Amino acid sequence: MSFLTVLYACIFYAATAMFVGGLALKIRSYARTPAPLKIPTTPAPTTAGGVVLRMAREVALFESLFKSNKWIWLFGWLFHVSLLLVILRHLRYFTDPVWFWVVWAQPFGTYAGFAMVAGLGGLWARRFLVDRVRYISTPSDHLILALLIGIGASGLGMRFVAHTDIVGVKEFFRGLMTFNLQPLPADPALLVHLSLVALLMVIFPISKLLHAPGVFFSPTRNQIDNPRDRRHLAPWAAAQFESGAKQD
Amino acid sequence: MAAPQFEVPKLTGYAETPAIKENATAHVKSFPANAAIQEGIGFPGELVEDWHDKAIAKMGDLLGKYRSLRVFMDACVHCGACTDKCHYFLGTADPKNMPVGRQELMRGVYRRHFTFAGKYFPSLVGAKDLTKELLDDWYKYYYQCSECRRCSVFCPYGIDTAEVTMAGREILDTVGYGQKYTNEIMGKLHKIGNNLGLPGPALQDTLEGMEEDMLDDTGVAVKMPLDVKGVEVLLVTPSADFFAEPHVESLMGYAKVFHAAGISWTLSTTASEAGNFGMFIGSYANMRRAALRIREAALELGVKRIVVGECGHAWRVAYSFWNTLTGVGHGGEDPFSIELQKQLDPRYPAPQHICEFTYDLIQQGKLKFDKSLNDHRVITFHDSCNVARGSRMGDMPGGQFVIPREIIKAVANNFHDMAEETIGEATFCCGGGGGLLTDDLMEVRVKGALPRMEAFNNVVQEQKVNFLALICAICKAQFTKVVPYYGFDMSMVGGVHQLVSTAIQLESEE
Ligand code: SF4
Numbered sequence: 001m002s003f004l005t006v007l008y009a010c011i012f013y014a015a016t017a018m019f020v021g022g023l024a025l026k027i028r029s030y031a032r033t034p035a036p037l038k039i040p041t042t043p044a045p046t047t048a049g050g051v052v053l054r055m056a057r058e059v060a061l062f063e064s065l066f067k068s069n070k071w072i073w074l075f076g077w078l079f080h081v082s083l084l085l086v087i088l089r090h091l092r093y094f095t096d097p098v099w100f101w102v103v104w105a106q107p108f109g110t111y112a113g114f115a116m117v118a119g120l121g122g123l124w125a126r127r128f129l130v131d132r133v134r135y136i137s138t139p140s141d142h143l144i145l146a147l148l149i150g151i152g153a154s155g156l157g158m159r160f161v162a163h164t165d166i167v168g169v170k171e172f173f174r175g176l177m178t179f180n181l182q183p184l185p186a187d188p189a190l191l192v193h194l195s196l197v198a199l200l201m202v203i204f205p206i207s208k209l210l211h212a213p214g215v216f217f218s219p220t221r222n223q224i225d226n227p228r229d230r231r232h233l234a235p236w237a238a239a240q241f242e243s244g245a246k247q248d
Numbered sequence: 249m250a251a252p253q254f255e256v257p258k259l260t261g262y263a264e265t266p267a268i269k270e271n272a273t274a275h276v277k278s279f280p281a282n283a284a285i286q287e288g289i290g291f292p293g294e295l296v297e298d299w300h301d302k303a304i305a306k307m308g309d310l311l312g313k314y315r316s317l318r319v320f321m322d323a324c325v326h327c328g329a330c331t332d333k334c335h336y337f338l339g340t341a342d343p344k345n346m347p348v349g350r351q352e353l354m355r356g357v358y359r360r361h362f363t364f365a366g367k368y369f370p371s372l373v374g375a376k377d378l379t380k381e382l383l384d385d386w387y388k389y390y391y392q393c394s395e396c397r398r399c400s401v402f403c404p405y406g407i408d409t410a411e412v413t414m415a416g417r418e419i420l421d422t423v424g425y426g427q428k429y430t431n432e433i434m435g436k437l438h439k440i441g442n443n444l445g446l447p448g449p450a451l452q453d454t455l456e457g458m459e460e461d462m463l464d465d466t467g468v469a470v471k472m473p474l475d476v477k478g479v480e481v482l483l484v485t486p487s488a489d490f491f492a493e494p495h496v497e498s499l500m501g502y503a504k505v506f507h508a509a510g511i512s513w514t515l516s517t518t519a520s521e522a523g524n525f526g527m528f529i530g531s532y533a534n535m536r537r538a539a540l541r542i543r544e545a546a547l548e549l550g551v552k553r554i555v556v557g558e559c560g561h562a563w564r565v566a567y568s569f570w571n572t573l574t575g576v577g578h579g580g581e582d583p584f585s586i587e588l589q590k591q592l593d594p595r596y597p598a599p600q601h602i603c604e605f606t607y608d609l610i611q612q613g614k615l616k617f618d619k620s621l622n623d624h625r626v627i628t629f630h631d632s633c634n635v636a637r638g639s640r641m642g643d644m645p646g647g648q649f650v651i652p653r654e655i656i657k658a659v660a661n662n663f664h665d666m667a668e669e670t671i672g673e674a675t676f677c678c679g680g681g682g683g684l685l686t687d688d689l690m691e692v693r694v695k696g697a698l699p700r701m702e703a704f705n706n707v708v709q710e711q712k713v714n715f716l717a718l719i720c721a722i723c724k725a726q727f728t729k730v731v732p733y734y735g736f737d738m739s740m741v742g743g744v745h746q747l748v749s750t751a752i753q754l755e756s757e758e
């Protein structure tokens with residue numbers, strides 16, 4: 001087995017562990033931190049079903065962002081939807097036989113790569129062109145965009161410019177999944193693409209990419225507007241009532 | 249109105265987003281609280297020696313207690329969607345008044361002390377040490393936020409800067425760096441029972457004065473009962489309603505509604521304040537202590553319903569938090585809340601807003617109005633920020649927008665809304681909410697009112713509007729003071745129940 005294959009196998013095992021483990025820890029901390037007061041941003045749904053719908057609109061359509069700023073919405077939504085299609089398309093490298101709907105999504109996923117890079121470009125341009133956004137941008141904001149564009153560009157390069165050994169890539173990843181290492185094709189574009197993806201997985205749980213799990217835990221979006229009908233008590237707040245109506 | 253020490257913005261007819269101007273309001277700092285004030289509400293009297301470590305420890309404590317803070321510190325992607333949504337930014341152009349700019353003051357420190365990236369790569373992710381300069385910035389800019397939640401409507405993750413501001417103020421208080429205005433009032437409320445520090449006999453006097461005024465005006469003996477046991481309704485209203493203009497006009501409006509509907513009611517000396525500044529400073533303990541007064545008065549007086557007068561943040565606390573804090577509400581399953589809730593009439597929401605109360609009576613045909621008595625007025629309505637985005641009226645989401653407007657339309661003939669993007673859930677704060685209603689912050693109060701003044705000016709020019717109807721004690725005080733800076737007369741400002749008061753038809757008791 002070549003050094004390269006072993007190296008990338010190690011990288012992907014480690015990146016996956018950090019991604020899954022880091023995210024699990026973060027999600028656990030969000031879930032365990034109580035929300036002591038009712039703070040939905042109103043008007044808010046008065047039923048659980050309504051909250052599910054509100055969250056669905058937020059996650060699928062970026063409803064609040066649409067109200068807020070049409071340019072950010074356009075670029076942001078374009079990027080995220082394209083990314084979703086691209087990820088679905090990539091499932092073909094991990095499944096055998098390839099699921100029928102992944103086959104079906106294939107052509108969309110291919111061209112979504114361009115839309116994804118275009119969306120990212122729009123978002124990046126705003127960081128230079130709009131003085132307010134320039135003011136709040138940190139180096140990491142720029143680097144994350146560079147990273148994502150790098151992943152998109154190297155992927156598109158392999159698809160449309162210099163084809164890589166797709167069959168070999170698939171065998172490598174199927175091998176990783178069954179702990180039975182298969183050689184990784186030594187194509188520079190592929191190695192760059194895979195390194196950047198691994199880096200993205202590693203930084204996910206320690207960066208602003210936490211907005212992805214975060215949105216589901218946002219009390220202003222996930223709470224039901226019913227404070228007059230239900231008494232809402234978090235554990236640390238409830239403890240005050242057990243110790244009598246103590247005024248601390 | 250004294251000559252301003254700053255440039256008052258010009259009304260141009262259309263709202264513009266300014267280019268950023270760094271440190272534009274870095275010189276605006278409200279007076280810090282002295283030792284007596286701080287200690288009176290349970291905080292250190294002056295900046296403690298080890299303030300840095302105490303502040304970081306408190307931040308850790310709050311991160312463990314409030315999911316909002318924990319999620320909001322991580323989730324922001326610096327997208328910029330909120331950057332042009334804050335009235336203080338629009339009025340001052342200071343980038344630290346952009347919601348995300350305000351959050352970053354805390355997020356930088358959060359990253360430094362509570363995240364891997366910020367510990368090891370601080371400059372990469374904008375992590376900051378909490379220096380004395382930064383602590384001063386916290387103080388300045390967390391008291392240039394009115395906790396109006398407008399930013400939370402527009403953020404894709406619902407990040408509510410008000411939550412960050414409250415946490416910032418709580419940390420500042422904990423290290424002995426509190427604000428005079430808010431904390432002094434908080435102390436008065438604990439000690440005397442209302443924000444103005446009015447003792448019981450003074451309250452009795454002023455209520456009697458109002459009874460006489462109403463008798464002179466209407467020929468009907470409308471009562472203003474105080475501390476009467478066994479009545480149907482306890483009315484809890486902001487204490488400004490007892491003394492300030494135009495607030496008193498609305499208080500007389502409520503009294504007339506009770507009179508016309510024949511529903512027995514009372515005010516309470518010990519619960520003579522709906523406002524709860526504990527929320528402003530993010531202090532759960534102070535907020536709860538203040539709210540417990542309402543519970544105790546309700547139990548003591550044996551009332552069946554609790555109605556809250558015109559006040560924005562007070563209504564948010566009442567609607568959203570009272571059930572949690574004090575059991576004023578329904579649906580409780582523990583002995584503490586059941587003790588009170590078995591006394592409250594389950595047919596009515598608890599607490600109930602005075603607008604919900606009046607609107608119900610209008611729906612039932614129990615009130616009669618002569619709308620023409622309001623014909624000298626052309627009215628517009630300002631949605632108070634905390635009512636709009638932190639509460640509800642009625643059964644339907646958004647009832648808080650419908651009900652006050654329906655009341656106005658029931659009592660007056662001339663009503664025009666301001667521009668869509670400045671009302672409803674997108675309403676602008678008056679500029680004086682959240683602990684900013686103090687003269688030492690006049691510059692940001694005037695500048696922060698700019699977006700509302702633009703929208704108001706447009707309906708004044710186009711629809712000949714001459715009355716700005718309000719449902720908040722702070723809005724009333726703020727606009728009375730601030731509209732003259734923009735060339736309007738302060739008599740244009742008033743309450744919704746002032747309009748009710750003008751038009752309502754009373755019959756004297758048999
Ligand atoms: S809560 Fe209101 S005042 Fe505070 S930052 Fe948000 S928009 Fe501005």
Ligand code: SF4
Binds near residue numbers: 327347407
């Ligand atoms: S809208 Fe939300 S995510 Fe975007 S910059 Fe503002 S606070 Fe951050």
